[in-house]
Amino acid sequence: MGKLLFWIVLIILVLFVARIAGRMAAARQSGAQAGKAKKPAGGQPQQPKPLESMVRCAHCGIHLPRSEALLQNGQTWCGPDHARLGPGKR
Incomplete structure (x- = not known):
């Protein structure tokens, strides 16, 4: 019973770490894409779109x-x- 509980906890821990790593990679990738998109050829950052009613x-x-x-x-x-x-x- 102790071995089974150990393996269950270990699998849950590995899945949790993998999920966190995936989220960090996605956030890093979206941040890099946003940085590229905000700088047009002139080098000046784009202004955000004005709010619309x-x-x-x-x-x-x-x-x-x-x-x-x-x-x-x-x-x-x-x-x-x-x-x-x-x-x-x-």
Whole structure:
């Protein structure tokens, strides 16, 4: 019974260490890619995208960025189909 418990604990420990190592490698790789992407050819870092306000579809209630919304008759819609259907019942 003692040997079985030892092997179970050892396997769990090895899996835990492997999981941590995988996460560290993924974080290191994504950090390297982000560093490359932020420096354009001019050498100056890119400015972050400005925050955009979210609006709600008058039919289904989904929230979407204002730039992707359809504005008709003073209401916002997620697409032309919902604009055609009109306001939803809530």
